[in-house]
Amino acid sequence: MQVGIYIETNNQIQRKQLHRYGYVMESEYQGKTYTVEGFGEVDETFHGTILTALNEATQRLLGRCELFIYARDPYILQALEKQVPEWKSAGWIKANGEPVKHAEIWKQITERLDALKITKIGTETNRHEYSSWIQGEIKKQIMRDEALYTEK
DSSP: OEEEEEEEESOOOOSSEEEEEEEEEEEEETTEEEEEEEEEEEEEOHHHHHHHHHHHHHTTOOSOOEEEEEOSOHHHHHIIIIIHHHHHHTTSBOTTSOBOTTHHHHHHHHHHHHHTTOOEEEEEOSOOTTHHHHHHHHHHHHHHHHHHHHHO
């Protein structure tokens, strides 16, 4: 079975601040497509926000699958495919001797993927078929929250 995780955020600002994120998980079973979505907010960097969304989404995986991750964060996606195995074997220390940022989240994600015996991981950094919908939903949440705040 193939599962796609499509992640978007309200912005790509790198500094630590309140970021909103959303994701859609899509899978196909017996010829039917199923989706589930999740949304949240976190006081984090852009990379940390993408990792938080990925961590939350992977908690919903039920078993062995081919996993494809779509997010507009080449750093995180490249690290997942190439650097994480090195970091993991080095005790979450980078080649330059510094600790890996967000190591706890990375550990949670990799332990979960290893336990589920994910057979393949693919990544894509371009906009995807759910980009506009997720961003629209995030904007609706922001507007709803702003309306609640101004009513008080």
